[in-house]
Amino acid sequence: MDYFSSDFKLGILGGGQLGKMLLYETRKWDIYTKVLDASEEAPCKVACNEFVLGSLLDYDTVYSFGKDVNVLTIEIENVNLDALEQLEREGITVYPPTKSLRTIQNKATQKLFYVDNNIPTAGFQRFAYKSEITDSIKNEALDFPFVWKVAQFGYDGQGVKVVRCLEDLEELPSGECIAEQLVPFKNELAVIVARSASGEVKTYPVVEMEFHPEANQVEYVICPARIPEEVAKKAQKVALAVSEKIGQVGLLAVELFQTHEDEILVNEVAPRPHNSGHYSIEASFTNQFEQHLRAILNLPLGNTASKLAGIMVNLVGAEGHTGPVIYEHLNQVLAKKGVTPHIYGKKQTRPFRKMGHVTIVNENIERAREIAQQVKEKIKVIAKE
Amino acid sequence: MDYFSSDFKLGILGGGQLGKMLLYETRKWDIYTKVLDASEEAPCKVACNEFVLGSLLDYDTVYSFGKDVNVLTIEIENVNLDALEQLEREGITVYPPTKSLRTIQNKATQKLFYVDNNIPTAGFQRFAYKSEITDSIKNEALDFPFVWKVAQFGYDGQGVKVVRCLEDLEELPSGECIAEQLVPFKNELAVIVARSASGEVKTYPVVEMEFHPEANQVEYVICPARIPEEVAKKAQKVALAVSEKIGQVGLLAVELFQTHEDEILVNEVAPRPHNSGHYSIEASFTNQFEQHLRAILNLPLGNTASKLAGIMVNLVGAEGHTGPVIYEHLNQVLAKKGVTPHIYGKKQTRPFRKMGHVTIVNENIERAREIAQQVKEKIKVIAKE
Incomplete structure (x- = not known):
């Protein structure tokens, strides 16, 4: 099928910020898109070709939405799986496959899957x-x-x-x-694996989540992780095993613990583009959203190497602020080298709400980390007085 | 004014492929956009917040479109300038300023401007x-x-x-x-200058247009140009002078000739993002579209340096082919390192019609040039049988 010039239609379940970033890539390749989301204010409403308002968890809504597309994908895993299964039976291409979504959607099932497949987990x-x-x-x-x-x-x-x-x-x-x-760990890591319909597989570099020393909240996602090469290789190997055993098509983001003994344990997985891969938009040869498209459309996978070191900082609502959002000091942040803010377009802020993210790229990872800290300390997501 | 969270509205005159790429950036920053174009099939129709159908050359259409926005910009310079002038008088911010557009829109006026300002030109x-x-x-x-x-x-x-x-x-x-x-020249070069409302100025590296030896058609735009440092400096200096003298706000793409005596002559200018800057999406710290936004919104300008060497290949319709378009061998092209196709979304191809472009990035410019040639030779923009 020629996705770039024919009557091809891609369906996306979920119209949030991940879908919005996926739509940059469908626009780049002029791929026709149809999005389902329950919110009139979904960020995807602008930039998709067709928008359908409805619940992702309702069988009839998902089924009738999916009947009309050639390939159906997701930007959130909480969708009605019975409808997807029926669509698959009727010949619609659903990627990730419903079977892998069923394993992932329920955390108990997900954990049993790890045990059954000798994948190390807590x-x-x-x-x-x-x-x-x-x-x-x-x-x-x-x-x-x-x-x-x-x-x-x-x-x-x-x-x-x-x-x-x-x-x-x-x-x-x-x-x-x-x-x-409760596993004591040295580092929280993540690996994104791309697996295409034909079985081609590529792994992104291991990233590291750096936590705030007191708040126990992820502050920075750092690529590449500052860990020994053999630990990184072990992490990628575990992630690859999960992707293969689960029969994934598309992206699989695998969150991992590195224990104090340098054991790698799977924490959990997401069958889609993921926060831990946002750095790739600016830092990678092929960003995770383009890669997801390549995988589900069975195109050759792109290079997963980085052009530069990349660090992502989440923009979350400041404590004590609820109301119409303002991004304070964004101008000063824009003046720094290699800094790209992404604003998700939510009109209201509240404490800890994810409102956007900022990517910092640099030839030198230590310099990137310094700038990331300046960005984190400078920018404030607050409510209008 | 807070562009990222308030009731700010950006108007764009023209809804073609340049506008479409500009809209990726407004989406990234959640800036509300309104686009005017004469075609129901304008690539910008998807991805802007409001689309208005109408002629860019009609006074009333442009005037009433512009009355409703905070900042008005263009993606094509052939627009009704009398309407823009009236909007400026009424307090609408028009960038690039009408005065600079008036100098540029008429090529005779543009040439006289060079003479009056001691800018070297044929x-x-x-x-x-x-x-x-x-x-x-x-x-x-x-x-x-x-x-x-x-x-x-x-x-x-x-x-x-x-x-x-x-x-x-x-x-x-x-x-x-x-x-x-008719000036005999050694190279055709281009420099993009960004100039913000407050007068901050940044220059992109000099790019080189490599021509087909027989067809006399630009085949590759290469960044950085493979020319001596002092010639590059001279080219940037001339481009800066044009941008300053013309009072530009936003981008100014300056096309130049390098003569056999290494003289630099201005060929012509475009007051907007330009084909010679498309490489920047993948290769630069700040791409030209984001930079144009920064300049017209009076935000700090971004770093214009490159992450990697970048080469752009135009995708034009093959000779002898008119009709519904197919991009042949796009799959093989996608398998190469650092190759990103952009498909503009025109449904019909015809000989030499600009249908898209492909960017090639690589650590090594010679390797990028080799891959670019493979891309050029492989991909065919043809009509469906």
Whole structure:
């Protein structure tokens, strides 16, 4: 099929900021796009060819949306999988495949998949209801501390909590969940693997998440990770194994822990472009969004090497600010070398809301890190008075 | 004014492929855009916030379009200047300023401007009608060969002809024109100068146009130009002088001749992003479209240095092919390192029509040139059978 000049139509489930960045690439190649999202204010509404308003979790909505496209992809994994399965049966190309989405969408299933496939991951227990956790603790089958994770539909840090005592459980939802061993780690790493429909595979360099020493929040995503070559190779090998075993087509972002013994454990995966790959827009020969398109359209994969060192800083809403957003000191940030802000277009800010990101590229990774810190310290996402 | 979060509206006159690439950047920064174009099929129709159908040359259309925006810019210089002048009088910010557009839009005026400002350019004569040329030749006030150029509204090589005998004049339009000295040159160069509202100025590296040895058509735009440092400095100095003297705000692309004596002569200028700067999307720290936005919004200008060597190849319709377009062998091209095609989205091809471009980036400029040649030889823009 000739995607560039025929009546080809690409469907995208989800119209958020990831979809928006994917649409830059479809526009670059003049690929016709149709987007489904539940919000009238979805960032993708501008820049797609057709926009459909509706729920990603509703069977009929997703099914009728997908009937009309040639290839269907996602920018968020919380979508109605039964509808996707039916579409696949009726001959629509769905990438990532529903089977891999089913493994990923439920965190308990995802963890069992790792165990079944000898992929290293932290120990865990699965619970149908939160009340079972309390029973386990009483019976001494589970010890504090552990990481509670909701099985389905958690997003952006919501649905994850470190539990150190019974009271920590109180405000959590009651449904299906897992209790995961709290692994002490040296670094949190991520690897993006691209796998095309024909089975061609390419791996991006390992990136490192640098945490704020007190707030325990990711502050910087750094490419390449400042780790020994053999650790990086091990991380890429584990990520490749996950991508292959899960039968991924498209991108798979694999989040990993590097333990103090330099073991690599899989934390979790996302079957799509990912925050840990945003640096690639400015730093890589082929950015992650173009690569996702290449993979799902079965085009040759692009070079995953970097042109320069790249660091990403998330722009999140400042504490104590809720209301119409202002990006303070953006001008000063723009004056620095190799600094590119991306504004997602959300009109309202609130504390810790992801409002955008800034990429810093430089020939020298230490210099990039310095500039990234200046950017982080300078720019303030606040509410209008 | 806070462009990133308030009710700011940017107006763009023209909705072609340059506008489309400019819109990637407005989307990145979530800047609200309104576009005017005469074609229902304008590439900008998708990706702008508001699209208005209408003629860029009609006073009323341009005036009422512009009344509603905060800053008005162009992606093509053939627009109604009287309307822009009136909008400026009424307080709308028009960048580039109408005054500089008036100097540029008419090639005779443009040439007189160079003479008045001691900017080196090829000698010329100005004629109100083509018939005056014939008279001049008869009176021996003008000799063959010379370059005939229409004074207004020529575009993309149309409106320019080398005249070697009287018969060459026959098919040309009869209106205002210039006859320019045919300068033998060693290289055709270009320099893009960015100048912001506050007067901050930055110059991109000098690029070189490499011509096909027989067809006399630009085949490759190469950055940086493979010329001695002192010639490059001279070229940048001349370009800076033009930008300053013309009072430009925004980008000014200055096309230059390097003579056999290493003299630099201005050929012509474009007050906007330009084909000679397309390489910057993949190769530069700040691409020309983002830079144009920075300049007209009076933000700090970005770094104009290159991350890597960059070469651009135009994708033009193959000879003998008219009809619905196919990009043949695009897949093989995508498999090469550092190759990024841009497809403008025109549905019909015809011989020599500009259908897109391909950028090649590489650490090594000679290797980039080799890959560029492979791309040029491989890809074919043809019509569907």
